[in-house]
Amino acid sequence: MIKSLLKNIGEYKKDALMTPFFVSLEVLLDILIPVLMAQIIDQGIATGNQRNILVIGLGLVVFAVLALIFGMLSARYAAIASAGFAKNIRRAIFVNIQKFSFANIDRFSTSSLVTRLTTDINNVQNSFQMTIRILVRSPLLFIFSLFMAFRINNELAVIFLFAIPFLAIGLALIIKFAHPAFNRVFRTYDRLNQVVQENLQGIRIVKSYVREAHEVQKFETVSEKIYRMFSKAERIVAFNGPLMQFTMFSCMLLISWIGAHLIVDSSMTTGELMSMFMYVMQILIALNMMSMVFVMLIISRPSMERISEVLNEASDLTDPEEPLTEISDGSVEFKNVSFSYSGKKDNLVLNNCDFHIASGETVGIIGGTGSGKTTLVQLIPRLYDATEGTVQVGGQDVRDYSLQALRDAVGMVLQNNVLFSGTIKENLRWGNPEATDEELVEACCLAQADEFIRKLAQGYDTYIEQGGTNVSGGQKQRLTIARALLKKPKILILDDSTSAVDTKTDYLIQQAFFETIPETTKFIIAQRISSVEKADKIIVMEEGEIQGIGTHEELLATNKIYQEVNHSQVKGFGEVYE
Structure with a gap:
């Protein structure tokens, strides 16, 4: 994980x-300052020597200024390193997500990935900064201060040897109980992000059904759960403060009591006791800082594990060792293909699908909701891999x-049409970044989008809001079809992508396909038989199985399911297949 x-x-x-380097210099000066303080008291104030007071005092000022400068430099380098570290992790996660197959993405919810890219990375960034600065400073300060304390007086310094095991046991218990508590907190953060994301994406539905109060209650329930869980975890961590305070004050009382007796017995000077107190404070501050770092590491450890899960997730879909890069044509063949999202054969979404489509043919796909239409076409561009059987394109x-x-050879318009924030031109050029303005217009004419675009105030430079909220559903569908056409694909897949346009526009789009891209193999998933009746072949699906393949006329004569669908749409009654 750490690696x-x-x-x-x-x-x-x-x-x-550079951060620990300057931290080390700062610690070195911090260790020498109490020595100078002792010399001022013993060689200057106690003897009344003004010259010693001035010389040693000047050295003390120089050391203090240098320590301040080194501290500022270490803080600057720590901030740069931690911010850069977080930036690189964020980029690595995002890049790896882009390589994920749909199956990989299914293993992580969108809200969980957002939490890992934000909250979890912030936790790791803070921990990293504290580690390279405070976790370097604290042990050095502790070790050297303890060494100097033993040089001054062994009897006083040995007190710390009894305090350290007490603190170690206390911190170990805190870590043991706090880590699983914070694990649960961050999993609940995923749920909170999911609630917010769903609400914002579906805000129009929420308002149309007047469900604002329900959504607020749902949010407050998750938020209250986080509050309770985080409070419980923080209460465990809060024991660190009293533990440190008890140890610090106990050590101070013992040193004061023993040190007073040593001064009375002339076994120790006042300056030595003063420097001992300073080393005591440095030792205790070092221990306190180390405990703070450990607490931060407890909080961030679940975040590190969650981030590592995404970084180490390998895509289910990879290129072969010597991949083919040329696709001869748009022919498609399914050979006894079965598929399961879980990969288990007892939970198949597609079962023994077998057909051949010649390059340039138009194929309609009809079937009820959940019949496997979308899953079938997603196997063509390898958005998923078949569980059994083979899918061939261009004979391979x-x-x-x-x-x-x-x-690149497959243009696909999914059910959920997505437009990105930017101009219409920028959205269209997702299909082909090098497309000329003339090619944009040509694709939009084929998709019956050019007319409404030209009516917009800015035309093709009209800005599309996030999610395409400032265009209608039908306009969005036509833009995404045009975007797919710009790829000039060998295979074009339209997954119910004309459901929001009127019958006339749908007809014009289909007619344009037949006349202008005859060499492109076209798969059209549709609810309306009128959208596919002119197809070379129509595939009828039910419950993941192919129930019939043929032309419109052949299926009307031989296929009961197709007959019922046609009857319900033409006559307006009977069972309706959606």
Whole structure:
């Protein structure tokens, strides 16, 4: 876990190393300052020697200023290193997420990934900064202060040897009980983010159903749960403060009592006792700082584990050792294909699907909700891999191609049409970053989008809000179709992507496909038979199985399911398949 995180320090190694260097110099000066204080008292104040007071006092000022400068430099380098470390981890997580297959993404909820990219990384950043600065300073300060204390008086210094085991046991108990508590807290943070995300994405539904009070209650329930869990975890950690205070004051009382007797017996000077007190404070401060770091590490350890899970997650879909990069044509063949999201054969979503589509053919797919239509087409560009059987494109198993080459050859318009914040041109060029303005217009004409775009005030430079909220559902569908067409794919998949447009526009889009991209293999998932009746082949699906393949006329004559769907849509009654 630690190794996978530390490799993200990258170009900030120098800053990470400079921090302990300046911390060490600062500690060295902090150790020497009590020595000078003792000399001022014993060689200046006690003897009345003004010259010694001035000379030693000047040295004390110089040491104090240098310690301040070194402290500022260590803080600066620690801030740069920790911020850079967090930036690199954030980037590494995001880059790795881009490599995930749909199956990988299914293992992590969106809200959980957001929490890991924000809250968890902030925790790790703070811990890293404290580690390279305070966790270096504290042990050095403790060791050297303890060494100097033993040089002054062994009898007083030995008190700390009894205090250390007491503190160690206390911290071990705190860590044991606090770590699982914070683990539960951060898992609940995922749920809180999920509630907020769902509410914001579905705010129009919330308002239309007047469910604001329900959503507020749902939020408050999760928020209250986090409050209770975090309070419980913090109460455990809070024992660290009283434990340190008890140890510090106990040591101070013992040293004061024993030190007073030693001065009376002339076994110790006043200056030595003063410097001993300063070393005592430094030792206790060092112990207190170390305990604070350990507490922060307790809090951040679950975050480190959660971040490492994402960093170490390998994509289920990878390129073969020698991938094919050329796809000869848009032919598609399914050979006894079965698929399960869990990978288990007893929970199949698709079962023994077998068909061949020649390059350039138009294929309609009809079936009820949950029949496996979307899953079927997602196997073509390897958004998932078949559990059994093989999927071939251009005569080759899709697993033999490089993912980039395969997906470049497949244009896909999913059920959930997504537009990104930016202009219409910028959204369209997701399909082809090098597309000219003329190519944009041509694709939009095919998708029946050019007319409404030109009516907008800014035309193709109109800004699309996040999620495409300032365009209608039908307009959004037409823009995403145009975006897919700009790829000039060998295979075009339209997953119920004309459901929000009127029948006339749907007809014009289908007609444009038949006339202008005849060499492109087209898969059209639709609810309306009118959208697919001119297809070369129509696949009828039910419960993950192919129940029929043929033309519109053939299926009307032979397939009962297709007959019922057609009857319900044409006559307006009977069982409706959605």
